Every structure is written in C-alpha cells, then in structure tokens.
Amino acid sequence: MMDIVDKIKGIEGAKVTVQRENRVFVDVSEDKLISTLYDMKLIGFHQLSVQNVIDRIKDNKFEIFYVLYSREYKINAIVRTWIDRENPVIKTADKIYPSAHTWEREISEMFGIKVDGNEDSGKPFILENWKDLPPMRKDFDSVKYSSEHFVFRHSEGENE
C-alpha cells in the first residue's frame, strides 16, 4: 500500500492522509483539482465511484469529493477540495472520468454549483420546475418548503 501512497504524495500540491487500510484522503487546492484527478488516473485510479458535495455552511465553503478506486492496488483514494459558497464553480472532470458527467449534473442541480465544461450543468435533472434554493444546501428548510407547498393531513384518530 505504501508504494501507491508514495506515488500519490508525488503529485504536486497533494496533501495525503492515510485514514485506514485501503482508504486515503488526498486534499488539493481548487486550482489543482483537475490536474490531480488526471494524475490519479495515470497512476492507476481507473474508477470514479462517486462524486458529490458537502455543504460546509459554517466555513462558507462547499467540499467537493471524488471517491476513486484502483483495482491494481485495491485501494480507495478520496480526492477533496473546497470552494467558496458564493457563486460556486468547478471544472468538469468528465474528460478524465466519463461517469463524472452525470454526478456533475446532479450536484449542479442539488447544490447550485456551476460546472464549467459540462454542457448539462444547470439543466433540470431530477427536479421539475424547481424555483427554490438548491435543496441539498444546508440553508434549504425542507419542513418550511413542505408546509408552504403541501396541505397537512391529520392522521385518522389524531387529536386536532
């Protein structure tokens, strides 16, 4: 395992943390994200398992993560970067990992993050006629939304 960890440490700007056996975090700055993903694929991380976002609202940041897998080394590497929450933009990774294209469609809709280079970014994907805050953001109040858009139905036998 240490062979591959050393290879990852050789990637410019990558801060590597071994979480446990077969799990490594690779933290990079926003400007190094795409080049890091490219280098990760070159050293054997052929598969993008999942790409998604964590809304770090207290830090006013979005954390973007990519779970990669190397069959050769049987290890997962989680590449992470942080971007500003105001006018959030990332670059597409779909030229490196084709499956990123749909994950990016989803995060652009659910978090309101623009994905440069992905022609489907910003187009409706799962939601229909959505006019509110992107629903996976922490400041979107799903209970308030439901009470405004749907009629509350009391269960049978429930006290009014």
Place this chain on the structure above:
Amino acid sequence: MSKSYELFIGPNHPGIPGNFSLKIELEGDTVISAKGDPGYLHRAFEKAMEGRYYIQNLALIPRICVPEPDINEAAYSMAVEDLMGVEIPERAKYIRTIVLELARAANYTFWMGGFAGTLGLYTLAQWSFGDRDYALDLFAEICGARVYHMYIWPGGVRRDLPPGWEDKLLGYVKYMKDRLIDYDNIFFKNVMFKYRTKGIAVVTKEQAIEWGATGPILKAAGVAQDVRKDDPYAAYEYLDFEIPTLTDGDSWSRAMIRRWELENSLNIIEQAIKKMPKKGPVWEKMPNPLKWYVPEGETYAKVESARGEHGFYMVSDGTGKPYRVAVRGASHTHMFTIAEKVLIGQRLADVSHILVSLDVCPPEIDR
C-alpha cells in the same frame, strides 16, 4: 418530413426496471439516441437522513433498493462502525454474510424472472417470483419483515438467528440448487435466449473500465473485480469462492454471470453456516439511540451488491445525526454512462432486455 420519432419507455412500462423513464429516438426500429429521465421516485433519502438520528435512518435506507435492501443496511452500518472504531463480533460477521448472500440470491432470482419476461418467456418469471418468496419467508422469520429487514445494525445484527433457522436455510439452498437445473433447462440452455441475447449491447473490457462499470457488467467483460474479494467485509475473507468472468460483454454474458453468481451465493451460504461460531454475541453494545454521538469525521464504506459497488459516504460533525450521507449505487453509472451509449444502434425489441441485462435499479439514481 422527419425520418426519426421519439418514444417514451416508462415510467410505467413492463420493460423498464422500476419507476424510471427512458426517452429514445428511433429511425425505423433502430435506436439513434437514448436519454435516461429520472425523478419519478425521488424521496430525498440523502436530505432526510440529515434530520434523523443514526438509528432512525435504518428504517429509511433499505428503501434505496427494493429487491436487495440489505446492502444499504450493511454499508450504512459499516460507515458508522468505521467512524466509531467499532469491531463487530465474529458470529455477527457470519450472520451478515449469510443475510447479504440470501438477499443477493433473492435478487438474482427476481431478476431472472424480469429478464426472461422481456424475452417473452413468462414461465420462468412465474417460477422465479414464486421461488424468491421462499427467501422472503426466511427473512420474515429472522426479523418479522419480508421486504425491508432493518436487521443489520451498527454493531452487528439486531438479534440472533431463531432456533432451527439454519436448517430451514439449508433446505432453501438445496431447493434452489435443484431448481437451478430447471432454470437451466427452460431458460439458460434455451436456444431462443441465446439467439436473442448473443452479441447484443456489447460492453468491451476497455469500455467497461473506462466508463466505470462494476458488478456483472464488468465481470461479463472479463474483469474479476468484486468488493467481497478486493476489500473484504463481514466474513468474506474467511470463505472460499471464485469470481465468475466471461469475455464477450454482451447481454448473454451478463445474464450468465448473474446465473453463476446465484449459485455462488448458495455455496457461500453453505460454507458460512458450517464455519460460523455456534455461540457468541451478535451485537457490540452501542450507545443509547438518543445519545448516540458519532465522532467527527468522514468515511466511505462499500459492499458488493447484485449490481456492483454500493457505497455510503458518511460525514459526522460529532452530533447524534449524520451531517451528510451520500449514496453510491451502481445503477447511477450503469444507466447514464453505459446504457445511454450501448442502446444506440440497437433494435427497439431489444431495448427492454438490454436495460434489464444492465440491471438499472431506479432508487439508486433517485436518492
């Protein structure tokens, strides 16, 4: 005058695997483009999990995959255990393995019926749907529920196996092994099955790797990748089993891989029952559910589902509710990165069996 026309397959169509829609454009009966259209099943699982206690989510997550709910319980529990640094008891590891393989066997049995149905062989559909019920009966005995079990919990499993259950399970395994001979005779050796599926919707080894395929699609293309072998969880590291592979990568190969995987699951169950410690705890004591604080951190836990890699990315902020849970279902990649490409150039009559051969499970997309 336009030569092409648009056709909607789903969300209510016998050839679509669940509440999902596919918009295809055709010239004659040849597909020239295919676009998946999700959203009919979205219940905001990921958002809902952020507002519930860790233990409450166990009632929610099995619904992310109807035919094989236990993979969600296992991956979720493994993520919580990973963050808490909990090692589950040996007997619990074996019980988890048995439950996961029973769910896999039930899923493949169900799948076979759906696949045969798309080719017009309804006899197998009737048989296999009935045979799946025997597995559901066994689930009902261990947890009181047939479809959504909520049996695998952080720390182990909810309770020990009832007396005599292992013998009933071995009876099911023997019945299914005999039944596989019938399935082979009526379906897998049937020339019509071979004629309709050989050479159809090929995903080559290079494409499967490049597009991020996992599970039977990758194995049918010749790559022996499986989480149970590559990153063992539960009791898989103690068990002896092979990963089946083929090289053609077509609809036939994907179906055959699933048939062999079903047999594999039955063999794993037999082995696990033999090797399982006969006594011992099945649950590592966890905190009071209302004071169940998971240490701050992030982790990714994954299992091998009947469709491929299934994972939970979990983030804890140290409170009693997860800060963020992202679900990775194999169907997300298999639908949008693979199905949309391989359907192009295929005949309309083959669309349904191709989709079922890729085994797209819509709740894994609509999370």
